[in-house]
Structures are given as C-alpha cells and as structure tokens.
Amino acid sequence: MTLIKSISGIRGTVGGPEGENLTPPDVVKFTTAYARLMTRRNAGKKLTIVVGRDARISGELVADLVEGTLLACGADVINVGLCTTPGTEMAVIAKQADGGIIITASHNPRQWNALKLLNSDGEFLSDAEGKELLAMAEECDFDYPSVDGIGHVVSREDFNDEHIRRVLALPLVDVEAVRKRRFKVVVDAVNSVGGIVMPRLLRELGCEVVELNCEPTGEFAHNPEPLPENLTEIAEAIVREKADLGIVVDPDVDRLAFVNEDGSMFVEEYTLVAVADYILSRKAGNTVSNLSSSRALRDVTQRYGGSYQASAVGEVNVVAKMKETGAVIGGEGNGGVIYPELHYGRDALVGTALFLTWLAYKGMKMTELRATYPAYYASKNKIALTPEIDVDKVLLEIKKRNAGENVNDIDGVKIDFAENWVHLRKSNTEPIIRIYTEARSMAEAEALAQRFISEIKEICHI
Structure with a gap:
C-alpha cells in the first residue's frame, strides 16, 4: 500500500x-x-x-x-x-x-x-x-x-465533557424541547471514540439510549464507513427496539448518518440538508457544500431566500468558501455538518443536537421529516485508466464537449443540467476518474453515469 x-x-x-x-x-x-x-x-x-x-x-x-x-x-x-x-x-x-x-x-x-x-x-x-x-x-x-x-x-x-457542554449551550440547541420528546435512540459508534461521547450527549438531551458497538475497542464491528450496506445491524435493532431513530458515526465522529424509525435510511446526504433547514428557519443566510454533495441543500437554501455556493471537495475548501460567503451552515454530503457558531469543522455532536431539536419542533417521525425534502438519488462510479492517459486532458475534452452547459471546473468538471448533474474528478492517488451523478430517480442517475463513462472511454480509445 x-x-x-x-x-x-x-x-x-x-x-x-x-x-x-x-x-x-x-x-x-x-x-x-x-x-x-x-x-x-x-x-x-x-x-x-x-x-x-x-x-x-x-x-x-x-x-x-x-x-x-x-x-x-x-x-x-x-x-x-x-x-x-x-x-x-x-x-x-x-x-x-x-x-x-x-x-x-x-x-x-x-x-x-x-x-x-x-x-x-x-x-x-x-x-x-x-x-x-x-x-x-x-x-x-x-x-x-x-x-x-x-x-x-x-x-x-x-476534552469530551467540555465539547458536549459547549454543544448544549448553543442558543439553537433546545435541550428542554428535546427532553420533552423523550426520543428512544439506537447508537452505532463502530467501537471507537463515538461510543464514549454520543451516548453521553444523548442522555444529557433526555434520550433513552440503546448502545450498539459502543465499546471503544478499535475492533470495528463492521466496515466503519456509515453507508447503507454497512448499517443492517442498526436497522434491525431500531425495528426490534421500537426506537424513534438510529444515529451512526464514523470512528472519529465527524460524519453523521441517521436511520429512520422503520429501519430505512434517512440518507447521509440529507443530514446536512435537515440541519440547514432548521438553521435557516431561525437565521437568514447562505450555505456551502462541496461539488459532489446533493442539490437538495441548494433547494432548501433558496426556499429561505439564501444563496448556495459549492466548493472544491475537502473540508478545508468548504470552510474557506463558508468564510468567503458568510455561510451560516455548511458541510459535506457525507454527513459532515459544519456549524460556525461552534467551530469550523465537521462535527457529529453538534449535528445531532441541532437535528434532534428540529425533529422535536416538527413533531414528526423520521420518515415524515425526510419526505419534506426534495427527492434526489445519487450514483457513484469510477473508471480506471492506464497510467499513460492524461486525465487532465480527458476532463478538458469533456468540458469542451459540454461548453454550452453550466460547467464548474474548480475541482475536476461538474456539469449542472436542468434536472440532474454529473461531477468528474481525478483521483490524487491512482489513475482513475470518479464519476458522481444525481437525478430524480436512481435509473436516471445511473443512465447519466453510463453516458459519461462511455464518453470517457471514447476519448481514451478504451
């Protein structure tokens, strides 16, 4: 390696x-x-x-x-x-x-x-x-x-107790409103430090906590990336325990994913969307996410009269764009919530506290809240190229072929069509192009991805 x-x-x-x-x-x-x-x-x-x-x-x-x-x-x-x-x-x-x-x-x-x-x-x-x-x-x-x-x-x-204290002291974290809802929550902390802090935070918020993989042994119970295929255990536990929701964090607790009361995924992309919905309902302002994140954040931002901006992929790039635009909330579609009122970093603790406040205010089930947001579906693919192929030249050709569209080239090439988008990025470590698409249906997202995979192969003669 x-x-x-x-x-x-x-x-x-x-x-x-x-x-x-x-x-x-x-x-x-x-x-x-x-x-x-x-x-x-x-x-x-x-x-x-x-x-x-x-x-x-x-x-x-x-x-x-x-x-x-x-x-x-x-x-x-x-x-x-x-x-x-x-x-x-x-x-x-x-x-x-x-x-x-x-x-x-x-x-x-x-x-x-x-x-x-x-x-x-x-x-x-x-x-x-x-x-x-x-x-x-x-x-x-x-x-x-x-x-x-x-x-x-x-x-x-x-520093964990101080972190929790500062989250709970935020003006938009309504501890009493959450306590009144008495949420029952299953937490999967994948046997890392989240097992120390997340149950503690939730109990401070008056939640009944069912701990899953919360012993910080480092022996991860499953692949630690909080993607749907790795979350079957918590989905089953939520239904079995008749819980209101599930919370999943990665080993260092900067990414946050929710699972609905019926065991279905809230979808990691919508963590930031829901938190932004709450923040913007209380404070007018702008939002930022990276180019590979869901269009749903733009839609919610515009609903409140704010401006949405996209940054290059990478937390440092998101933070720089947030400071430049004075964004009140931002982050990444991988479940990373950045709330400047606390600090400029992805933070699953503040994401959880703000989300539960919003869920308490809305008086909804998880599935009901999720249904209030625009429905988008993402497809993530990659195509391997030989080391001799100049990836930058390939992306430049794609950009030329789509010059009449809304193209952003600050990080690879992203093409925003009216109903969907594609983002093509060069890997920093291997000769591959990552191809991310989003559309109103999975079939449409996958078809768009295949269109550009075919176009890349044509350009490269492979």
Whole structure:
C-alpha cells in the first residue's frame, strides 16, 4: 500500500516497509516536518500542540510516537487522549494552542491510521501549507534541540465533557424541547471514540439510549464507513427496539448518518440538508457544500431566500468558501455538518443536537421529516485508466464537449443540467476518474453515469 499524502493528512496502513506504509519512521518524519512548519509559521516561538486520537488499535502506538517526536522537536504537548476529531479541533482553540494532530484514519478500516494536521484555528492545513510540509519532510536534514530544549507534556486531560457542554449551550440547541420528546435512540459508534461521547450527549438531551458497538475497542464491528450496506445491524435493532431513530458515526465522529424509525435510511446526504433547514428557519443566510454533495441543500437554501455556493471537495475548501460567503451552515454530503457558531469543522455532536431539536419542533417521525425534502438519488462510479492517459486532458475534452452547459471546473468538471448533474474528478492517488451523478430517480442517475463513462472511454480509445 502506498502511503497517501494529501490535503486530508498523512494516511496509510500500519506496518510494512518504511515509506510505503505508515511506519514509526514515517510518523516521526512527518511529525517533525509539521513541527518545523508550525515553528516557521510562529516566528520561531516555542510551540504548544494538542494531540488526540480515536480508539483504533494502533492509536496508542502512533500517539506515543507523535507525542515523543513533538517533545524532541521542542514543542509542549497537551494530550487530550481518546477524543473526537471535532473535539480535538475545539481543544486547539480552547487551549490557545499553536496547532494540533489528530491520530485517526476516519472511516478507513482497522489496519489504517493517519495524522490529521491542524493550524492554530483548529482547522486543517491549507493546500499550500500541506505542500510545504511534504517538501520539508523530504529534506531529511532535521536538527533537533539539545536536552535543555526539549518540550514537556503540559497536561493529559479529557476534552469530551467540555465539547458536549459547549454543544448544549448553543442558543439553537433546545435541550428542554428535546427532553420533552423523550426520543428512544439506537447508537452505532463502530467501537471507537463515538461510543464514549454520543451516548453521553444523548442522555444529557433526555434520550433513552440503546448502545450498539459502543465499546471503544478499535475492533470495528463492521466496515466503519456509515453507508447503507454497512448499517443492517442498526436497522434491525431500531425495528426490534421500537426506537424513534438510529444515529451512526464514523470512528472519529465527524460524519453523521441517521436511520429512520422503520429501519430505512434517512440518507447521509440529507443530514446536512435537515440541519440547514432548521438553521435557516431561525437565521437568514447562505450555505456551502462541496461539488459532489446533493442539490437538495441548494433547494432548501433558496426556499429561505439564501444563496448556495459549492466548493472544491475537502473540508478545508468548504470552510474557506463558508468564510468567503458568510455561510451560516455548511458541510459535506457525507454527513459532515459544519456549524460556525461552534467551530469550523465537521462535527457529529453538534449535528445531532441541532437535528434532534428540529425533529422535536416538527413533531414528526423520521420518515415524515425526510419526505419534506426534495427527492434526489445519487450514483457513484469510477473508471480506471492506464497510467499513460492524461486525465487532465480527458476532463478538458469533456468540458469542451459540454461548453454550452453550466460547467464548474474548480475541482475536476461538474456539469449542472436542468434536472440532474454529473461531477468528474481525478483521483490524487491512482489513475482513475470518479464519476458522481444525481437525478430524480436512481435509473436516471445511473443512465447519466453510463453516458459519461462511455464518453470517457471514447476519448481514451478504451
């Protein structure tokens, strides 16, 4: 497995050859490069860095390597231990730290781990900063301070309770309204840190909680990506327990999916749509999601007289567009809710609290609420190309052929037709083109995808 170095951090499978997987020397190298970058960004002053991790099996090992390397680089460390990605982001801000490292491979399987790298605002490094860090990592001329210059562990402290407290204190989180509904909720936390925080949050909201895979062992009970094919267990449990809904999070708790009272999927794309519906009903403003997210968010935004904007794929790009447009709510169609009133990061805790408030106000069942939103269906495909094929030229040809349509090329090529859309993106790690489509029916979405797959094959003569 090739070590993946991208805007999302440094990620790979644990063990194996150095430079090809996430091994101890790789962890040390990239952590050192991060410390050097942040020192340069802070004019050479002594750094304080927050370190948190999810519950995956390799987490403690990698966290110890990261902490030791930061100390060796002269940085002080605030270690928040088992903590969600949004919680670690918030801890950077709360502790006025100079940055943070989250040890998590998000929705990847158990053999994976990663370093997610944060700036002093608790946000992911920009693309430019990421490229600078990678260049530093390859210089291999690290000069570490002497024994008198090493850093110290400032504290080892839990931030989960503070995260929950801040969510519940938000003006648009109506704790009493949710408590009055006495929701019965099944939670699937896929045996990671969500098993610590989600039941605690829900019980503070007066919910009866049925825990499913909430022991933070790191032995994921199923594929940890919260997609319908991985959620059969919770669907069955909801019906069996006669619950009002199900809540599913990924291992680092930045993605959020809901399951209806009948075991059907609310659909991950509609997590952000429903939360935005609530926020916009209380506060006029704009919204942002990435180019591959559902058109339903645009429809709901326009219903309230707001403006919808799309960003390139990647949380850092969504956040930048939200700041640029003054968006009151935003995120990604993978269940990532970004609510600036709390912080600029995808956060399943704030998404849950806002959603339950809205569901309580509406007085509806999950299936009834879902039926109030525009019905769209997405098809996600990819086509493998030989390494010799220039993917950029292929996408440019697609753009030329559709010049008369509404085309956005900030991230690949997205073509917005009147009734549907297609988004074609180049993979950063392999010679493939991802083809995402959305339409009013699954048959239409799949037909649109096949149309562009055929067109790409024609261009490439394959």
